[in-house]
Structures are given as C-alpha cells and as structure tokens.
Amino acid sequence: MRSLIHATALTALLSAAGSIATAEPIRTIDLLSRPQAAQPSEFQFVQIIAQEWRKLGLDVNVRVMPFEQMADIVWFNRDAWDTTAWQMVGRPERSDPDEIVFNLFHTTTAADGFNFIGYLNPEYDAIVEQQRVTLDPDARQALIYQAQEILAADQPNMMLVHPESTYAFDNTVWNADTVVEQGGIGIRNTWTFIGIEPLGDQRDIILNSSDNVQAINPLYISGGVDSWVTELIWDRLMRIGPDGLPQPWAATGHEWLDETNIRVTLRDDMMWHDGVPVTVEDVKFSFEVAGSGEAPMYGPFVSNIASIETGDDNTITFTLTNPSASFLTSSLAKINLIPQHVWGPVIEGLSTADENAESYQEEMPIGSGPYRFERWATNEEIVLSSNTDHFAAPKADRWILRIVPNVEAALGMLRSGEINFLADFPGDPGVLTEAATADGDLTVVSTVDIGFRYIAFNHRRPPFDDPAFRRALSAAVDRNLIVGAAFRGFAQPSYSVVSPALPFWHNSGVDSMETGIEIAQRMLEEAGYTIVDGVLNYPDGVTETLPVE
Amino acid sequence: MKGLTAIGSRVLQTVFVLWAVVTILFLMFRLMPGNPMAAYIDPNFTLEQQEALMARFGLDRPLWEQYFIYLWNLLQGDLGESFFYREPVADRILSLLPNTLILTFSSLIIAYVFGILAGSYLAWKRGGLTEQIAIPLVLTTRAMPEFWLGMILLAIFSFWLGWFPAGGTRSPGAEFPTYFALYTSRDFLMHMTLPVLTLAIYSQGLPLLLMRSNMLDVMKEDFVTMARIKGLSSWTVVIRHAARNALLPVMTSFAISVGYQIQGNVVVETVFSWPGLGRELVRAVSIADYPLAQGAFLMIAVVVILMNLVADLLYALLDPRVNRE
Numbered sequence: 001m002r003s004l005i006h007a008t009a010l011t012a013l014l015s016a017a018g019s020i021a022t023a024e025p026i027r028t029i030d031l032l033s034r035p036q037a038a039q040p041s042e043f044q045f046v047q048i049i050a051q052e053w054r055k056l057g058l059d060v061n062v063r064v065m066p067f068e069q070m071a072d073i074v075w076f077n078r079d080a081w082d083t084t085a086w087q088m089v090g091r092p093e094r095s096d097p098d099e100i101v102f103n104l105f106h107t108t109t110a111a112d113g114f115n116f117i118g119y120l121n122p123e124y125d126a127i128v129e130q131q132r133v134t135l136d137p138d139a140r141q142a143l144i145y146q147a148q149e150i151l152a153a154d155q156p157n158m159m160l161v162h163p164e165s166t167y168a169f170d171n172t173v174w175n176a177d178t179v180v181e182q183g184g185i186g187i188r189n190t191w192t193f194i195g196i197e198p199l200g201d202q203r204d205i206i207l208n209s210s211d212n213v214q215a216i217n218p219l220y221i222s223g224g225v226d227s228w229v230t231e232l233i234w235d236r237l238m239r240i241g242p243d244g245l246p247q248p249w250a251a252t253g254h255e256w257l258d259e260t261n262i263r264v265t266l267r268d269d270m271m272w273h274d275g276v277p278v279t280v281e282d283v284k285f286s287f288e289v290a291g292s293g294e295a296p297m298y299g300p301f302v303s304n305i306a307s308i309e310t311g312d313d314n315t316i317t318f319t320l321t322n323p324s325a326s327f328l329t330s331s332l333a334k335i336n337l338i339p340q341h342v343w344g345p346v347i348e349g350l351s352t353a354d355e356n357a358e359s360y361q362e363e364m365p366i367g368s369g370p371y372r373f374e375r376w377a378t379n380e381e382i383v384l385s386s387n388t389d390h391f392a393a394p395k396a397d398r399w400i401l402r403i404v405p406n407v408e409a410a411l412g413m414l415r416s417g418e419i420n421f422l423a424d425f426p427g428d429p430g431v432l433t434e435a436a437t438a439d440g441d442l443t444v445v446s447t448v449d450i451g452f453r454y455i456a457f458n459h460r461r462p463p464f465d466d467p468a469f470r471r472a473l474s475a476a477v478d479r480n481l482i483v484g485a486a487f488r489g490f491a492q493p494s495y496s497v498v499s500p501a502l503p504f505w506h507n508s509g510v511d512s513m514e515t516g517i518e519i520a521q522r523m524l525e526e527a528g529y530t531i532v533d534g535v536l537n538y539p540d541g542v543t544e545t546l547p548v549e
Numbered sequence: 550m551k552g553l554t555a556i557g558s559r560v561l562q563t564v565f566v567l568w569a570v571v572t573i574l575f576l577m578f579r580l581m582p583g584n585p586m587a588a589y590i591d592p593n594f595t596l597e598q599q600e601a602l603m604a605r606f607g608l609d610r611p612l613w614e615q616y617f618i619y620l621w622n623l624l625q626g627d628l629g630e631s632f633f634y635r636e637p638v639a640d641r642i643l644s645l646l647p648n649t650l651i652l653t654f655s656s657l658i659i660a661y662v663f664g665i666l667a668g669s670y671l672a673w674k675r676g677g678l679t680e681q682i683a684i685p686l687v688l689t690t691r692a693m694p695e696f697w698l699g700m701i702l703l704a705i706f707s708f709w710l711g712w713f714p715a716g717g718t719r720s721p722g723a724e725f726p727t728y729f730a731l732y733t734s735r736d737f738l739m740h741m742t743l744p745v746l747t748l749a750i751y752s753q754g755l756p757l758l759l760m761r762s763n764m765l766d767v768m769k770e771d772f773v774t775m776a777r778i779k780g781l782s783s784w785t786v787v788i789r790h791a792a793r794n795a796l797l798p799v800m801t802s803f804a805i806s807v808g809y810q811i812q813g814n815v816v817v818e819t820v821f822s823w824p825g826l827g828r829e830l831v832r833a834v835s836i837a838d839y840p841l842a843q844g845a846f847l848m849i850a851v852v853v854i855l856m857n858l859v860a861d862l863l864y865a866l867l868d869p870r871v872n873r874e
Contacts, residue, residue: 066835068836068837112599204721204722206721206722212829212832214633214634214635215634215635215636220635222635296601354605355605358635359630359635359636361635361636375724377718377719377824378641378644378645378824379645379824379828379829380717380718380719380822380824381717381719381721381722383722383724398722400721400722402716402717402721402822403717403822403824404716404717404822405819405822405828406716406819406820406821406822408700409703409715409716409820409821409822412703412704412707412708412715413715413716415708416707416708416711416715418714418715418716418721419721
C-alpha cells in the first residue's frame with residue numbers, strides 16, 4: 001500500500017517535471033572579448049554587459065582571448081560561438097554607408113563574408129540592394145534611413161558606442177585655424193597635412209605612430225598607418241572632403257552620362273614626382289591594374305567597372321556593369337593613381353611570378369601627390385617632402401612620421417617638442433587633456449568616429465535567432481554607462497551602424513532606446529521566456545538545437 | 550688530432566642544437582591558438598582571397614610538408630617571406646639586427662668592465678663601510694624592472710632636464726649617407742645613451758656580485774697568500790693573481806647574458822622607440838607572423854650559440870688547464 005502511494009506521488013512528480021521540461025533552460029552563453037592589456041575598453045564593457053545579462057537569469061561565460069584566436073572562431077568557425085565583442089574602424093571611404101550596410105548584413109556575405117553573424121532578412125536585402133543603384137541622393141538617403149530602422153527593430157547586433165578619435169598638436173608651432181577636422185575621422189587627415197601653416201621656424205610636421213609601417217605601396221591596402229602615407233604620396237580622382245562627401249581632386253569634375261556611364265575630366269597640370277606628366281592613360285592603367293588580380297585587395301572596388309575609355313579632351317569614361325551610387329566614394333576616391341611608365345614593367349614581370357604587387361616595395365615610390373617620398377628608416381621614421389609643384393602644395397616643408405611604440409613617451413615628446421603633432425594616442429584621452437591643460441601650448445581635438453564597437457549575436461545559434469531575445473539583451477544595458485565606465489566619456493552612445501558623424505546618412509530617428517533591467521525582463525516575459533529557479537528558460541515548446549560544428 | 554676531434558664534435562653539437570631550435574620554433578608557432586590570416590579580415594576580404602593568401606604562404610599544405618619545405622629553404626639561407634610586411638624575412642632581420650647588437654654589446658661591455666672592476670674592488674675592501682653602502686645599492690639595481698628604470702631615466706634626463714632625446718636612433722628627419730656615418734655620429738651617440746645606460750645599470754649587478762664572491766674564494770687560496778708573502782703590492786695581488794682566476798665564471802656568464810639580454814632589449818627597445826629586433830619579435834608573435842617570428846628567434850638563438858662557443862674558447866685562453874683535461 002505504501003509503495004503504491006509512493007508510486008503515485010512519483011508519477012505526479014514526473015508529470016509535473018514533464019510539463020516544465022517543455023520549457024528548456026538556456027545553456028551557458030559565451031561572450032568573447034580581447035584581453036585587457038590589448039583592449040582595455042572592450043574588456044571593461046564586456047564585464048559590464050555580462051553583469052547586466054546575468055541579472056536576467058542568463059549564465060554568461062566571458063572568454064578572453066587574443067584577436068587571432070577570436071577571429072579564428074568568429075570568422076572561420078561560424079557555428080561555434082554565441083556572442084562576441086567586435087569593432088569596425090573608421091576610414092575615409094566608409095563615409096559612404098554602402099560598405100557597412102551591405103557587407104555586414106546582406107545574405108550573400110553570410111557564408112564567408114562579413115555577415116559573420118548570419119543575419120538573413122530578404123526585406124533588408126532588397127533595400128540595401130536598391131540603395132546601391134539609386135543615384136539620386138535624396139531617394140537613396142530614404143532607403144538608408146529605412147535600412148537603419150529595420151536594424152533598430154531587429155537588433156541583429158547590439159550597438160554600443162562610436163568612440164572619439166583624440167589627437168593633439170603644438171599650437172605654438174602650427175596655426176590652429178589651419179587644422180582641419182574631418183567628420184568621422186578627426187584632425188589627423190590629409191586636409192590638415194596639406195593646409196596646416198607653420199607659425200615660426202619649425203616648418204616640419206613631426207608626428208607619431210605607435211605601430212610600424214608595413215608597406216608604402218599604392219596597390220596594397222596594408223596597415224592603418226600606411227594609409228596616412230599613401231594618401232599623401234598618391235593622388236586619386238576624388239577625395240573624401242572634410243564633410244565626408246567626395247569632392248573633385250585629380251579630376252576637375254564628373255558627369256553621369258546615364259545610369260551606368262560616368263565621365264570624369266583629368267586636371268591638365270599634374271606631374272609625377274619624376275617629372276613626367278600625368279595622363280588619362282595613366283589613370284586608365286591604374287584602374288586596370290587594380291582589377292587585374294595583381295592587387296587583390298583593390299579588386300572589390302573596381303569589380304563593377306565593365307570598361308574604361310579615354311577621350312582626346314583629357315576625359316575618362318567608366319562604363320559600369322550595374323548602376324552604383326557609391327562609385328564616387330568607393331572607387332574614384334579609393335584607387336591610387338600610379339604612373340604607367342614605372343608600374344607597367346613591374347606588373348608585366350609579376351604576371352608570371354608567384355608574388356603579386358602586394359609584395360613589391362618600390363625603392364623610391366613615385367606618385368603625383370602633395371608630398372614626395374624621401375626616406376624610410378625601418379621601424380623608425382618616414383620622411384616626405386612638400387611637392388611644391390602640386391596644385392594643392394602643402395604649407396609645411398616636410399612630413400616626418402616617427403614610430404613611437406611607447407605611448408607615454410609620445411606624450412612627453414609632444415611636450416618637449418620632439419614631435420609637434422600627436423597623430424596616434426592609444427592611451428587614456430583623459431591623461432592627454434590633463435597634460436594639455438598643464439602644458440598650455442597643446443590643442444586637443446576629439447572627434448566622433450565613423451567606426452563603432454558592438455556585441456555581435458550569432459543568429460545561427462538559439463536563442464539569438466529570436467529578435468525579441470536580442471532586443472531584450474540589448475535593452476538590458478545602458479549605453480551611457482559604457483561611455484562613462486569603459487571609454488571615460490570619450491565616445492558617443494551608438495544606436496546605428498551609420499555614425500552620427502555622417503549627418504546626411506545617419507537616421508537620428510533611431511537614436512534612442514529605453515534601457516534597464518526591468519524593461520528587458522518585461523520584454524523577455526512578453527516573448528514567453530520564463531525564469532525557473534533563477535535560470536532563464538526558453539518559451540514553452542522551444543527546444544535548443546545547436547548547429548553541428 | 551685530438552683537438553680536431555674536439556672541434557668536430559663541438560660543431561656537430563652546434564648543428565644538432567640549431568636543428569632542435571628550428572624544429573621547436575616551427576612547432577611552437579603552429580601550435581599557438583589563432584589564425585594567422587585574422588590580421589587581414591576586412592569587409593571586402595573574400596573567401597577566394599583568403600584561400601589565395603593561404604596558398605601563397607603554403608599554409609594550405611599538411612604540417613609535415615610545411616616543415617620540410619621550411620627546413621629545405623632554411624638550408625638555402627631562405628627564411629621565407631613575412632606575412633605582415635610581404636618582404637623577405639632575412640632583409641627585415643638584417644636591417645634591424647645591427648641596432649640590437651649595438652645596444653646589447655655596448656651595454657654589456659660597459660656593465661662587465663664596470664662589474665669586474667667594482668666587484669674586485671669590493672672584494673678587496675671587504676667588511677668596510679664601502680661594502681655596506683655598495684651591496685644594497687647593487688641589489689637595488691638588480692631588482693629594478695628595466696621598463697621602470699627606462700621610464701625614470703626618460704622622465705629625468707629627457708623630459709625634465711632635456712639632455713637626451715626620448716626615442717629613436719636619430720633626430721627627426723636627420724639624414725645619413727651610410728649606416729657607418731649614422732653609427733659614428735654624435736646624434737646617434739646621444740640617442741643611444743639612455744637605452745644603453747638602462748641596460749648597463751640593469752646588467753652590471755650580475756658580473757659585480759659574481760666577481761666579488763669569486764674573488765673572496767680565490768683570495769683564500771694558497772697561491773694568493775704566496776703572492777702576498779712575496780711582498781707584492783696588494784693591488785697587484787688582486788688584479789694579476791686573484792682576479793685572473795676569479796674571471797673564468799664571469800666570462801661564461803657574459804656569454805649567457807647576451808642571450809638573456811635579448812629579453813631586456815625587448816622592453817628597452819619599446820621604451821626608447823629603438824628600431825631593433827626585440828620590438829619586431831614581439832610584434833611578429835602578437836600578429837602570428839610565423840616566418841618573421843621564427844626568423845627573429847632563430848637569429849637570436851644563433852647569436853647565443855655562437856657566444857657560448859666564444860665563451861668556451863675564451864675559457865681555454867684564460868685557463869690553460871681546460872685544454873689539458
């Protein structure tokens with residue numbers, strides 16, 4: 001009899017357990033971060049986020065690893081991770097939103113491209129495809145706005161902040177009025193290096209970089225520092241202006257003949273640094289080499305060009321395969337103009353070799369840009385001199401880049417005059433502003449970046465395939481807390497992949513989010529998630545199926 | 550004949566050590582977690598590009614095949630091509646090695662000359678006030694981390710007094726027609742002063758303490774007492790008789806120090822923005838640039854192995870008994 005009672009109780013217990021079993025607990029969630037030593041801000045905000053998520057009943061495991069290891073998992077093992085901190089850096093060509101809104105979220109880049117989160121949304125795909133071929137800026141702006149609204153609603157990523165780029169210069173050496181602040185980039189830019197005016201005898205721009213220069217090569221997109229150099233030695237048909245929009249440079253202007261034909265006119269007063277005039281044939285050659293496979297990193301920027309024709313009146317006509325709204329920014333303002341008489345034989349030699357043009361380092365790089373190459377001492381300094389024949393000849397005499405891996409020493413050098421332009425400061429910007437106040441001769445400028453920091457969710461793995469779950473996780477964290485605690489105020493909260501530094505494209509309508517643990521909890525509850533014994537469970541009937549690794 | 554056999558076995562030994570170093574280096578970097586291609590990830594980077602890049606550097610082949618290709622290339626003096634800089638590793642290393650060697654040897658020579666003399670002096674002045682002040686001082690310099698010492702010297706001599714420049718091997722924009730002209734210039738000397746001083750202060754403790762304790766041992770020996778009885782001046786006894794015998798272990802430690810110094814160089818080269826091999830090595834490891842990291846480590850290993858050989862030879866020169874045994 002007693003055993004019967006026991007059995008009944010057991011059955012009741014089992015059936016109760018069975019009804020709970022339809023709501024499965026969510027497994028331990030991994031959150032990847034780079035180490036504190038390499039990325040102090042990232043390490044800090046990951047701790048904050050993990051702490052907030054835990055309040056929702058999630059078991060969060062922060063895994064700290066170097067970038068090479070993190071990228072190996074996130075990029076090359078796309079099924080194997082849950083969430084990760086990630087960063088996009090600002091570059092002048094990202095002033096056009098196409099690269100970010102398309103490559104990061106389009107279905108075609110999910111398998112092996114930059115949509116490593118596996119976001120699949122046909123409606124979104126259609127809009128970002130449409131903006132590519134919409135040449136009218138206002139119509140395109142409306143589409144970019146719409147794309148941002150979809151992202152805000154779907155929260156494929158958890159956007160965190162747009163960091164600020166903070167640089168400084170000696171205002172007793174340089175006329176502060178001639179320093180140009182480029183939107184989304186900061187004061188360290190080509191316009192500053194061309195326009196900056198010396199006040200006294202020191203006429204050399206002496207700036208620092210904490211990282212080495214990899215290569216000075218117009219056909220190789222190498223390290224970030226390298227581009228400071230290449231942008232000064234080589235001209236492009238257009239350049240991204242201080243307002244973030246492309247403007248004529250080596251071309252006097254452009255004209256769309258129809259949706260797929262664009263004609264540009266080359267200036268007639270340009271010379272290569274060796275004295276040979278720049279011709280439309282050189283321009284044609286430059287674009288052809290970029291697409292030849294000898295310069296693979298430039299390939300994507302010219303892949304839409306079907307043919308190039310040169311005209312007698314110094315014109316070049318590009319025929320495109322598909323209409324392209326970002327063509328001015330992503331192709332004309334991207335491809336370095338290189339002299340055919342220098343590179344022609346080199347490219348011919350490389351066409352039969354294993355190496356491509358990325359491994360070719362010119363002894364004496366020849367461009368047509370505002371600065372000429374003088375010397376390069378390995379891991380120590382690069383010296384450029386003003387090209388006085390240039391149509392935009394710099395006011396300074398020389399541009400000297402010193403490699404200073406010791407951040408504190410770089411700040412000391414700025415104060416002692418060993419350098420006069422602090423172009424790279426990976427340290428705490430608060431320390432920099434304090435030093436400037438103490439010194440009195442330093443001007444510090446902080447600029448909101450095009451780039452951004454975010455937490456990527458892996459949509460291939462539940463529960464991150466559920467937009468409601470992603471929205472709740474995102475709403476759990478106050479972005480101002482991240483700005484203050486992880487970036488010491490030198491950042492702006494981010495709600496869109498299109499930075500507010502790009503006012504024409506940024507949709508300020510998405511610029512707010514109600515955050516807080518209660519709000520997040522309510523969102524989870526409404527979506528059917530429950531908390532059992534302090535552990536967050538899936539909605540009833542949802543089972544956790546992970547992709548086979 | 551016996552000498553030749555000795556040299557032969559010594560060479561064989563060296564070759565074996567080098568092979569072991571090469572193999573360990575090869576495995577070490579490939580067993581490190583992470584993907585060397587991670588440094589090139591970009592929104593515009595396609596799968597074909599990745600694969601092309603992997604194939605170009607032979608990373609798509611099986612490990613054992615990579616190993617034999619690496620060995621074969623090495624035998625032909627080819628250290629491979631840097632992933633990061635896209636240039637031959639040998640070129641890169643050769644352009645940075647002189648800067649590192651100059652720093653290493655000038656600081657070590659200063660440290661050892663000072664350490665040997667001061668160590669002998671302290672042994673001679675045993676038990677006095679000099680010793681009571683000097684020994685704690687030396688121990689303090691041994692305990693100071695190099696980066697800390699370097700930053701202190703920078704703060705004092707560069708940023709406060711303004712006597713020496715804060716980084717690099719030359720003034721911004723200074724042009725030198727040849728490396729010889731650079732290395733013999735006043736500008737270079739000014740730039741190397743603080744890094745050399747940092748390394749020398751850090752390194753002098755070992756030879757000093759070693760020399761002192763050896764001297765104390767040697768000075769108890771009969772032949773020293775004999776020399777004293779002969780009526781030789783005490784300085785002659787210390788230097789000519791005792792010091793020469795006490796020097797042997799110090800010479801060995803010099804050879805070992807050259808290898809040890811490399812780690813100090815890494816730090817000092819970063820503090821003083823010195824374009825040397827140590828800094829490059831750290832960079833190469835952190836971005837998984839295998840060929841460059843392997844090449845740099847190998848170069849350092851070669852220097853250390855050579856220095857050990859030199860130490861062995863010096864030993865024989867200083868103490869004829871070594872050869873007779």
